[in-house]
Amino acid sequence: MKAIVTIGGTAVFSLMLASGTLAQTKNYGPGVTDTEVKIGQTMPYSGPASSFAAIGKSMAAYFEKVNAEGGVNGRKINLVSLDDGYSPPKAVEQTRRLVESEEVLAIVGTFGSPTNFAIQKYLNVKKVPGLFLGTGADRISQPETYPWSMGWQPNNHAKGVIYAKYVLKERPNSKVAILYQNDDFGKDYAKGFRDGLGAKAASMIVKEISYELAEPTIDSQILVLKATGADVFLNLSTPKFSAQAIKKMAEIKWDALHLLSDASGSLASVLIPAGLENSKGVITVAFRKDPNDPAWRDDEGMKAYLAFMKKYMPDSNPSETYHVFGYATAQTFIHVLEKCGSDLTRENLMKQAASIKDLLLPIMLPGILLNTSATRFTPMTQEQIMQFDGVKWVPVGGVIDAEK
Known part of the structure; x- marks a missing residue:
């Protein structure tokens, strides 16, 4: 069984037998089976910040691409993406639904400072990973206070x-x-x-x-x-x-x-x-390449992004930089999921998210690397x-x- 995930501009082949994955003891958290990893998020598909809905749509499309190529370590990603209207109370309601009814493994990529603030304490009390959240607010990336919350972009x-x-x-x-x-x-x-x-x-x-x-x-x-x-x-x-x-x-x-x-x-x-x-x-x-800039016309990372947009989001504008944002956020999560192998508990997911070392995503500007540690929950600090x-x-x- 083989999964192909493009990270850093190269194809990563995860042969389960060769890597010893089959020999691993399976350790699953909520939302995980032998064939699926269920994750959730809320996005402003309506309301005053609905332009940012492009982030959720592109993340869903990227996971569709990964699934079409075999998934991650043989498991398909099931993203449940709900509308929060950019309303904190609605974000809480929908996040509770994702955790308590949908029983997702983690919340991934939820966008917005007010919405993320509203759900942060709840997720930390429940010990549910909130990963690569779409906000630059400092408090989202404070592991000493909120050990289950991690941002993505520079704060x-x-x-x-x-x-x-x-x-x-x-x-x-x-x-x-x-x-x-x-x-x-x-x-x-x-x-x-x-x-x-x-x-x-x-x-x-x-x-x-x-x-x-x-x-x-x-x-x-x-x-x-x-x-x-x-x-x-x-x-x-x-x-x-x-x-x-x-x-x-x-x-x-x-x-x-x-x-x-x-x-x-x-x-x-x-x-x-x-x-x-x-x-x-x-x-x-x-920190990310701009599809509107002709300087990237012959760049391999940009070519891969544009090919993705053409195949999986043919009716969307590839020049919309929010699509780039979602595409790269999804790639980051795929990298972490690969590292988890068959130890797909919430605890190990958080551990691997806090162990990113010099991750180079092909759509990032040259010199931009992602790094995390147990005391550093801000993957990017460069611009x-x-x-x-x-x-x-x-x-x-x-x-x-x-x-x-």
Whole structure:
């Protein structure tokens, strides 16, 4: 029996007899049989964040691909993906259904900070793995407090540190103004930036100001920040407000270096509404390859992704970067499942998830590696600085690691 899983751009052949899998003592947790591994997740298939549903759809499609190629160690993956409407109470209700009625082995890839916050304590009390969760919130990856929860992408504190390292290198004498969303997202990001600046934070940061999600506009905040004379603007806002900021800066001719949060790096949602000419020169961070970038046209990892999209998601837009996100998240889970062999308990799944070593996924930017340990539940701590040239995002310098 053979399973073929593409990880790191190479085909991994798991011959059960040769690897000794048949000789292993089978040790199964909930949702596992000789032929199946059942996992669950909730996604915003409806509601205000429904654009992120592409992540769940692409994960399901990738597992379909794996199943068509033999599964993992001979077992097919059964993903039960439910709609939470981006509502915390609904996420709790649906997650309880997945754990108590569907009896899934683990929750994998659930998207969103508010929804993941809502289910985190429940999953940890029940000792159900919550793996590769789609949020950059710091508290999702704190093994000393939540030993059954693990994020996936770089957390917001790490991204703030990465921006601080960039500013210290490129603009060491700059004056920095910060706008942040008044929630965990904005506060974690801003704290990471301050921590990254260290002793220089007091002299370099000239003003910090927040905004509420319910506010219709941030124009007044932009005017206040410009008045400080800052020549670097760290904009820790979400897409709607980032587009407003870019337009307002152009209107009032505030020529500061504009650093956007990675949540606002979308051409469709931010740069095009703000005006491509107005957006020229803005900076963000990224860790995965962009299907819109012609630089990856001949890249083997991108070719594999596009072939996957053509076969398994023919009616979906391959240029949607949320599909890339889901595709890579699913690949990460497959890697961990391979490592589990026939010891498919919740405890061993968590142990293997916390033992990732230099995992290279073919859709990641060069130099981005995934690593975890028993005390490190943030698989990624690296980002690439990207600058918009008026048409596309262009890499600037090398990959920056928040921990080095």
